[in-house]
Structure formats: structure tokens, C-alpha cells
Amino acid sequence: MARLNRTGYGRSAVLLLTGAYFLVPIACAIAFSIGIGAPRQALGFEAYTGIFGADGFTDSLTLTLKLAAATIALVLVLLVPALVTVRLAAPRLRTLVEIVCMLPLVVPAVALVAGISAVLRWGPDHFAGTPLFQAMAALQAPQFPMVLVLAYTLMALPLAYRTLDTGFAAIDLRVLVEAARSCGAPWPHTLIHVVLPNLRGALLNTAFLTLALVLGEYTVAAVLGYQPFAVWIVATSGSQAQMSVAVSMVGLLVTWMLLLLISAAGRARRPKENS
Amino acid sequence: MTDLLTDPESVRPTRAGSTVEFRGLRRAFGTTTALDGLDLEVRPGELLALLGPSGCGKTTALRTVAGFERPDTGEVLVDGEDITRVPAHRREAGMVFQSYSLFPHMTAIDNVAFGLRMNGTGKAARRARAAELLELVGLANHAARFPRQLSGGQQQRIALARALALRPRVLLLDEPLSALDAQVRLTLREEIRRLQQQLGITTLFVTHDQEEALSMADRVAVMRAGRLEQCAPPAELYERPATAFVANFVGVMSRIPARPGADGTTVGAFGRTLPVHGTLPGPVGTDGGSGEVDVLVRPEAIGVTADGDGTSQIVGATFLGATTRLTVRLAGGAEVMADVATHSTAGLPVGAKVTLTLPDRPVLVDRHSWGNGGRSGG
Ligand SMILES: Nc1ncnc2c1ncn2[C@@H]1O[C@H](COP(=O)(O)OP(=O)(O)O)[C@@H](O)[C@H]1O
Numbered sequence: 001m002a003r004l005n006r007t008g009y010g011r012s013a014v015l016l017l018t019g020a021y022f023l024v025p026i027a028c029a030i031a032f033s034i035g036i037g038a039p040r041q042a043l044g045f046e047a048y049t050g051i052f053g054a055d056g057f058t059d060s061l062t063l064t065l066k067l068a069a070a071t072i073a074l075v076l077v078l079l080v081p082a083l084v085t086v087r088l089a090a091p092r093l094r095t096l097v098e099i100v101c102m103l104p105l106v107v108p109a110v111a112l113v114a115g116i117s118a119v120l121r122w123g124p125d126h127f128a129g130t131p132l133f134q135a136m137a138a139l140q141a142p143q144f145p146m147v148l149v150l151a152y153t154l155m156a157l158p159l160a161y162r163t164l165d166t167g168f169a170a171i172d173l174r175v176l177v178e179a180a181r182s183c184g185a186p187w188p189h190t191l192i193h194v195v196l197p198n199l200r201g202a203l204l205n206t207a208f209l210t211l212a213l214v215l216g217e218y219t220v221a222a223v224l225g226y227q228p229f230a231v232w233i234v235a236t237s238g239s240q241a242q243m244s245v246a247v248s249m250v251g252l253l254v255t256w257m258l259l260l261l262i263s264a265a266g267r268a269r270r271p272k273e274n275s
Numbered sequence: 276m277t278d279l280l281t282d283p284e285s286v287r288p289t290r291a292g293s294t295v296e297f298r299g300l301r302r303a304f305g306t307t308t309a310l311d312g313l314d315l316e317v318r319p320g321e322l323l324a325l326l327g328p329s330g331c332g333k334t335t336a337l338r339t340v341a342g343f344e345r346p347d348t349g350e351v352l353v354d355g356e357d358i359t360r361v362p363a364h365r366r367e368a369g370m371v372f373q374s375y376s377l378f379p380h381m382t383a384i385d386n387v388a389f390g391l392r393m394n395g396t397g398k399a400a401r402r403a404r405a406a407e408l409l410e411l412v413g414l415a416n417h418a419a420r421f422p423r424q425l426s427g428g429q430q431q432r433i434a435l436a437r438a439l440a441l442r443p444r445v446l447l448l449d450e451p452l453s454a455l456d457a458q459v460r461l462t463l464r465e466e467i468r469r470l471q472q473q474l475g476i477t478t479l480f481v482t483h484d485q486e487e488a489l490s491m492a493d494r495v496a497v498m499r500a501g502r503l504e505q506c507a508p509p510a511e512l513y514e515r516p517a518t519a520f521v522a523n524f525v526g527v528m529s530r531i532p533a534r535p536g537a538d539g540t541t542v543g544a545f546g547r548t549l550p551v552h553g554t555l556p557g558p559v560g561t562d563g564g565s566g567e568v569d570v571l572v573r574p575e576a577i578g579v580t581a582d583g584d585g586t587s588q589i590v591g592a593t594f595l596g597a598t599t600r601l602t603v604r605l606a607g608g609a610e611v612m613a614d615v616a617t618h619s620t621a622g623l624p625v626g627a628k629v630t631l632t633l634p635d636r637p638v639l640v641d642r643h644s645w646g647n648g649g650r651s652g653g
Pocket residue numbers: 304307308309327328329330331332333334335336
């Protein structure tokens with residue numbers, strides 16, 4: 001009994017410590033955002049209600065969500081076929097693919113963005129008047145900077161590779177693919193109707209991690225001079241400190257909700273029949 | 276209407292069974308040669324078992340028919356037509372795999388209907404046909420279950436129904452029973468055979484279990500190191516194995532030390548001279564031995580008679596039911612197995628002196644193997 005109690009206390013202590021580690025800063029942030037501790041100010045939720053009307057909020061958020069969607073799509077379109085090929089046809093290339101996907105971990109975002117901006121600055125001088133010039137201009141279009149999607153895709157590769165690879169490890173890909181093929185399914189059908197549904201959890205996790213990455217990315221976007229959500233928050237915090245904290249809190253909440261949604265989607269079994 | 280649907284006749288393939296032919300198939304993986312010039316013909320509507328030790332290339336041969344493996348040289352013909360370059364999904368070959376291969380995210384009936392969904396069959400039609408096939412494999416009431424809610428045997432039955440759904444030209448079975456426990460394996464073995472005969476579908480059945488092959492197949496093809504060793508009906512394979520390898524792999528063989536005759540066509544054993552079936556293995560004395568050979572005889576073909584002056588002695592007896600397997604030590608020390616009817620063992624107690632006799636027909640001969648207690652077999 002005594003032992004049981006002691007482990008019980010130990011557990012509570014650990015829980016309390018971790019809880020404090022997470023909750024104290026959050027509580028402080030909330031307190032600040034509603035005006036506790038600020039002299040000459042009444043308590044209130046103006047910071048929160050003001051978010052939606054704030055200058056640039058909608059634009060930056062839409063931009064971020066569009067970037068996130070495009071990044072997720074690009075990551076999956078690149079990685080899923082590559083991993084299927086590596087597992088079925090070229091197992092010897094596996095290490096190579098893994099190393100390539102892990103490279104962004106050792107190349108810091110700042111180095112990446114330095115390289116990108118150097119190319120973007122150097123390019124127009126040399127290719128003026130050629131189709132390449134237009135392509136480079138399109139890459140940097142302010143409404144939808146494709147260059148950010150490319151950069152984010154690179155940055156998401158390590159996480160995406162890990163989660164997808166785990167997903168592939170959990171299924172017997174070769175047997176599933178061959179069973180589908182012997183049932184008369186061509187390659188695209190095999191991928192869509194058999195491989196992807198069995199990777200659902202891994203795909204959702206990848207999507208979520210990529211989304212989280214794009215939501216929080218600051219360096220690359222800021223240096224290249226775009227204003228997605230994270231950059232906007234920092235920009236606002238200079239002028240409206242309370243609102244920027246409020247926005248972070250809302251962001252945190254939204255991220256949690258997304259996480260819950262995705263894990264729920266991963267757990268839900270589809271009772272409907274396809275046939 | 277329901278009667279019509281569940282009648283096996285209604286799922287009979289429209290075409291009569293197809294032929295499958297392997298011509299000089301060769302396939303190497305790096306330094307391993309999986310298929311080394313395989314020639315084999317499967318007749319329309321027959322169940323042909325591909326039998327051989329693990330690693331002899333059975334699965335590779337099957338996968339070249341399914342289209343998952345491309346031969347380095349040689350070709351596979353179905354109904355006389357070279358299909359070597361046809362992609363897997365257009366081969367019309369149904370396959371059941373060794374490991375459980377049902378799509379985990381689909382119910383049993385969706386699994387069976389998958390092929391029909393791929394070829395664009397309407398929803399109502401494919402559900403009806405899938406239900407009919409589930410009925411055929413005896414799992415009509417498991418239609419809504421997911422694979423993880425089914426036992427191994429049930430999963431393999433559904434895999435079989437899925438393979439049959441498109442009325443394939445050939446059915447390919449790659450050790451479909453090897454992951455199941457003994458009792459289920461026996462029932463499913465009979466069931467596969469019954470279905471195959473009902474549907475008259477040409478079937479290639481891969482197994483390393485000689486009993487399974489002998490009990491199910493119309494003909495058994497014994498493979499060794501990527502080649503065909505012998506292809507014959509089970510009884511012929513058992514009674515007249517063409518080579519020592521087949522003899523050892525199929526059933527049990529007793530090895531009796533013998534002396535090759537000078538002309539290479541006869542062999543001496545138990546004081547008699549017997550004609551050799553096939554050829555003597557290698558020139559006498561070149562294999563580092565004394566030039567001695569073993570005669571291979573089925574245990575039940577050896578006659579045992581009690582003989583006080585005999586030079587052999589019974590050293591053991593194993594009750595097998597109707598027969599008893601005696602272990603007899605010969606004068607030279609070698610031990611030989613002989614099966615006798617159990618009712619005649621009263622006069623043959625352990626320790627008795629006996630004389631052994633061989634049947635009067637050509638015998639198979641193999642290199643002498645030392646330290647072999649007369650036991651060999653698959
Ligand atoms: N994809 C492969 N890569 C490398 N070696 C293989 C491959 N498939 C089969 N082999 C080799 O080919 C030989 C025959 O294999 P297989 O046809 O699976 O034999 P069996 O089914 O008779 O046990 C084995 O030595 C096996 O290791």
C-alpha cells in the first residue's frame with residue numbers, strides 16, 4: 001500500500017510540474033490579453049473581438065491556409081509515389097531517399113532563405129525577357145507566392161517522411177498492391193482505392209504536421225517579405241501587443257482543435273460500405 | 276431466383292479451362308537463380324500442384340503467370356498466347372496469397388466485389404455476384420465483417436472468393452493453407468478441390484507439403500533448383516518416381532546399401548541382381564566414396580520374413596495403424612525401414628532375426644549416403 005501511495009504522489013508531482021510548465025505561460029498570456037495587470041486599463045475582451053476587424057487579419061490568414069493546403073498537396077504528391085516505388089521496386093534507393101528527406105534538418109531555414117533570395121535576385125538580371133523570367137515572377141506573385149510553398153515543402157520533408165514511412169511499415173504494401181492488381185486494378189486505381197485508404201492515419205498526421213509547420217513559420221516568409229499569419233502576428237504585436245497575444249491564444253486553440261479532429265478522424269471506422 | 280444464384284453452375288466460367296505453358300523460363304535475382312529453364316504445361320481444367328523444397332522457385336514461377344515477375348528469358352503462354360508482356364491487371368489470373376491479403380479497410384463483401392468494381396460492373400450486379408461467391412465459400416453470413424474480425428481460414432476463403440469473382444482464366448494459389456492450423460487446413464484443402472472441380476478452372480497450386488500436393492492435385496510437378504524434376508499424377512509419382520530426388524521428396528524411402536553391376540544397368544542387393552531404373556548416379560568411385568550406392572525402395576515394398584538364420588535383426592517397431600514400421604539392422608550395420616501389416620507382427624518381435632526381400636522390378640539407385648539410418652523422405 002505504502003509503495004502504491006508513494007508512486008501515486010510521484011506521478012502527481014510529475015503531472016503538476018509538466019502542467020505548470022505548459023499552463024503558467026498560457027495563463028499569463030491570457031491574463032495579459034484581457035488586461036489583467038496592466039495599469040490604466042479596464043478588464044475586457046476587446047483584444048479578442050478586435051481580431052476579426054484588425055487590419056490584415058483575414059488576408060494573412062487566408063494566405064497561410066492557402067499556402068498550407070498547397071504545401072500539404074505537394075508533400076503528399078511527391079512523397080507517396082516515391083515511397084511506394086522505393087518499397088516495391090527499388091529497395092536499394094531507400095537510404096538515398098531517406099537522406100534526401102532528412103537534409104532540411106541540417107540546413108537551417110535561414111541558410112535556405114538566403115539561398116532562395118540570392119537566386120531570386122540574381123535570376124531576373126540574367127533571364128530578362130525569357131519565359132524563365134515570367135516563371136520567376138510568377139513564383140513570387142504576392143497573392144500566392146509559390147516560392148514559399150516550395151520552401152515549406154522542403155522544410156516539411158523530414159517530418160512527412162517519418163510519418164509516412166511509419167504508415168507504410170504498418171501495412172503489407174506488396175501483398176495489397178499485388179492483390180489489387182490481380183483483381184484487375186490498374187496502378188492509379190490501386191493507389192487510390194487500396195493503398196491510400198490504408199495509409200489514412202499516416203496521411204492525416206502528415207497533413208497535420210505540415211499544417212502546424214506552415215501556421216508557425218516566420219523566418220522564411222519574413223525574410224522574403226511576405227505577410228502570412230505568423231508574420232502578421234509579429235507585425236501587429238509592435239502596435240497592438242494585447243491583440244497579438246490574443247491571436248496566439250486563438251491560434252493555439254485552433255491547433256488543438258485540429259489535432260483532436262484529426263485523431264478522431266483517424267480513429268473513426270467507416271461503417272458505410274463501398275460496394 | 277436465389278436457388279439459381281447459389282447454384283455453383285451459375286458461377287462456372289463461360290470458357291472451358293485454359294491451358295498454361297511455361298517455356299524455358301529463366302529468372303535470376305543477382306546471383307541466385309530462381310528459375311533455371313522451367314518447362315511445364317498445365318492442361319485445361321486441371322489442378323496442378325507445384326511441389327518442391329523451399330527456395331526452389333515455385334513462387335517465382337507462379338508470379339510470372341500473375342505478371343508480378345518478368346522472366347529474364349522464356350515465355351508464359353495462356354491458351355497458346357504469349358502473355359509475358361501483358362501487365363498484371365489484364366492477365367485475368369485470380370490469385371490467393373500465402374499471407375493474408377484481404378484489403379483491411381473493406382468488409383468481406385467489398386473485398387469480393389473489388390474486382391467487379393474495378394471493371395465497372397454496376398453496384399447491384401456486383402453485390403449480387405459477391406454475395407453468390409460468399410455463399411459458394413460458405414461465408415454468406417460474414418459479408419459485413421472486416422478482415423480483422425475473421426479467422427485465418429475465413430480470410431483465405433474470402434480471398435479465394437475474391438480471386439474467383441472475375442471468372443479468371445487461371446487460378447493461382449501460393450501456399451494458401453500454410454498459415455492455417457492443421458484441422459482448418461484439411462477442411463479447406465477439400466473445399467478448394469471441390470470448388471475447383473465444380474468450376475472446372477485451371478489451377479496452379481504451390482506447396483512444399485507433399486501430402487497436400489498428392490491429396491489434391493490431378494498432377495504434381497516436382498521442382499528442384501528452378502527446374503522441373505518430374506510431372507506426373509500422384510500415384511505415378513509415388514510408385515514410379517523418375518529420380519532419386521523425387522523419390523526422397525515424395526513419401527518415405529528406405530535406403531539399402533548395394534553394389535553397382537559392372538555394366539551400369541544392374542545393381543546387387545540382398546544377394547540378388549536387380550535392373551536399374553534410370554541411370555546409375557555418376558561413374559563408380561568418382562564421388563570420393565567406395566563406389567557404393569543405395570537402392571531406394573518404399574518401406575511397404577520390402578518383404579520381411581522371420582528367419583532364425585537371418586543376418587538382419589529387428590531393432591525397433593512403430594505402430595502406424597493398419598501397418599507397423601519396422602526398423603531392421605542389416606549385417607553391415609545400416610538400418611532399413613520396412614512396413615508390414617500390423618496383424619502379421621506377432622511373429623516379428625523386436626530382436627528377432629529376419630530376412631529381407633526386394634520386389635522383382637527395376638529399382639531406383641542413389642549415391643550411398645553414410646550414417647543414414649535408412650530414413651529419408653519428405
Ligand atoms: N524478389 C527477390 N529478390 C531476391 N531474391 C529472390 C526474390 N524472390 C525470390 N528470390 C530468391 O529466389 C529463390 C526462389 O524463391 P521462391 O520462388 O520464392 O521459392 P519457393 O517459393 O519455392 O520457396 C530463393 O532463393 C529466393 O531467395
